[in-house]
Amino acid sequence: MIRNMSERNHGFARFVSRALGVRQIMSNRVLEASSGKSLQVAENSKSRPSQALDHHDLLPKLGFAEVYRVRSNIGLLIQDFARKPIPTLTYEYLTQYKPPLTNNEKYVLAIKTINQLLTYTCRRLVAVQKLPYIAVLNPNIEETNRLYLKTLESLLSMDYPYGLHDQASMQGKLTEFLDDHQDTLLTLSKGFQEIMGLYPEKEVVFEFLNAHLRDRIIMKLLATHYLKLVSQVDPDSLMIGVLHKKLKVSELIRRVAEFVGDLCFVKYDQQVPVNISTGSDIEFSCIPTDLEYVLTELLKNSCRAHIENSTSENPTHEKPIEVAIVRSDDTLEIRIQDYGGGIPPKVEDRMFDYSYSTVEMDEKDTGMSAFIIPGAEVSNVSGMGFGLPMCKAYLEMFGGTLDIQSLWGWGTDAYVKLKGPQSKLLR
Structure with missing residues (x-):
């Protein structure tokens, strides 16, 4: 148990540099994407260097109060995004842009995709923490939790806004996400097999699995749709993304x-x-x-x-x-x-x-x-x-x-x- 808790805390600490100030930045990103305004891509966006700082080396130098504050901010970040409303995935969303996409359309689609993946990821993290204690301690379920922490770190590491202009970077992040989550159901199913006989209230587990499957399907669909749509260049293609x-x-x-x-x-x-x-x-x-x-x-x-x-x-x-x-x-x-x-x-x-x-x-x-x-x-x-x-x-x-x-x-x-x-x- 102590080992699991230590590993979970270490997962939080790995993306500590993204906790400070990121809540306001990401909230602005959500508002920008949902406003429907035309966002013009700067011509020099790819050449502008990233100003993000790597503070990983500073964590051991922080005192107890500072470390507690940083981890509290990360917890609040997760709670904030988990509470954000997400529109139902519809065919209207999937067909709003058609190939070939302009640079401006690619940029807006990138913002929407990352924002939704962030919210779904945080919802899964909150849902795991609400599971019965015996489930949270299971190593297979804990492995799933760590994977979503890794996904959150990866999504927050995008340099906003210029990193979203970089199509290669976006494709790399989303491809990594799909690869990471390829086999998560196998791990999760093993974990629940191990606890189902010990936990009588199966309705709680089934409710979690219903939400998990739905969110997982949507997350993978959003990522796959972006990857396919930005690479399609034929206006007469029979495909619109997925x-x-x-x-x-x-x-x-x-x-x-x-x-x-x-x-x-x-x-x-x-x-x-x-x-x-x-x-x-x-x-x-x-x-x-x-x-x-x-x-x-x-x-x-x-x-x-x-x-x-x-x-x-x-x-x-x-x-x-x-x-x-x-x-x-x-x-x-x-x-x-x-x-x-x-x-x-x-x-x-x-x-x-x-x-x-x-x-x-x-x-x-x-x-x-x-x-x-x-x-x-x-x-x-x-x-x-x-x-x-x-x-x-x-x-x-x-x-x-x-x-x-x-x-x-x-x-x-x-x-x-x-x-x-x-x-x-x-x-």
């Missing part, structure tokens, strides 16, 4: 089905056919990576059910999974119908809980996924049952839904409803 204007849905489903089939072959030495019965020619505007994740999780569940419930009398692994695609204006609906025996009634009501998982206990204990390629353990969070909750989080972020209907002994139908942007936003 948004695809005319995605051929059937092609994405076939790619996902092929990927899931490879996973099944590695694990079971069998594959399940996937048949698209309706809507092969439908195009839709959406974020392909979000839809790809949802389809992958659902097809993994269906294929696994087909294979594991297959018998000589009823070889379900040979029956195709049926997929139907329907579009109505800015709404896409996909039905995935399998014949894998359905969901047991005793767990059907809990399938969207984080504690629900059909992975066998020996696989849970080792942290292995039901579908895992050797060497790809970092993608697994199945031990906590993150799959379906994350699918819901992805879809609900833009007003979509995920409904599951199961007939025990027969099969399961999954209904995906995805909302897309209005056509006027794409012009």
Whole structure:
């Protein structure tokens, strides 16, 4: 416990030089970005040297009162940003700038992206501190906390305003952020697996995980959108940042089905056919990576059910999974119908809980996924049952839904409803 507290305090001390005076600077940045004013990029912004001072070496020379004041300021900084309101992420936000971006648009987008990432990061730090004491002491959860402290340090280290003009610097910071948070769910899921049996009030943990997944998805989406949008130069491109204007849905489903089939072959030495019965020619505007994740999780569940419930009398692994695609204006609906025996009634009501998982206990204990390629353990969070909750989080972020209907002994139908942007936003 003492070691964990010491490491946490050391994490605060690492970015002590950014605590003094940064609250007012960052507040001004939020106001500047939200005002909608045209911000002109100075021609000599890249050549102007940074005036930021490195005070890391001064910390050991400070007295107790000064160190306490600095750390208190950092705590207040985190609280301040955690309380700042953030507008709901919408397609209007993602399509407000279209490629190619002007220097002024890149600068404003950089301000908005950094400000929102700062607020989401501070919200996660505050949320961790509000967890039960047994959770905060868990080394895996503490590692997640330290990672968000590192992210906060990195974001605050941006030299405002001139560092935001430097596109290479911005890309480096956001790429580092995405790399750092690539495998955080695996670490977090291990931590909560270790404490769930000791802490009876699981609703508190589930509430934390709901908010954590939502904020994590948004943070990664904001960073990825910036990186893609500033690098797109073709005005006729089908992409606006992370948004695809005319995605051929059937092609994405076939790619996902092929990927899931490879996973099944590695694990079971069998594959399940996937048949698209309706809507092969439908195009839709959406974020392909979000839809790809949802389809992958659902097809993994269906294929696994087909294979594991297959018998000589009823070889379900040979029956195709049926997929139907329907579009109505800015709404896409996909039905995935399998014949894998359905969901047991005793767990059907809990399938969207984080504690629900059909992975066998020996696989849970080792942290292995039901579908895992050797060497790809970092993608697994199945031990906590993150799959379906994350699918819901992805879809609900833009007003979509995920409904599951199961007939025990027969099969399961999954209904995906995805909302897309209005056509006027794409012009």
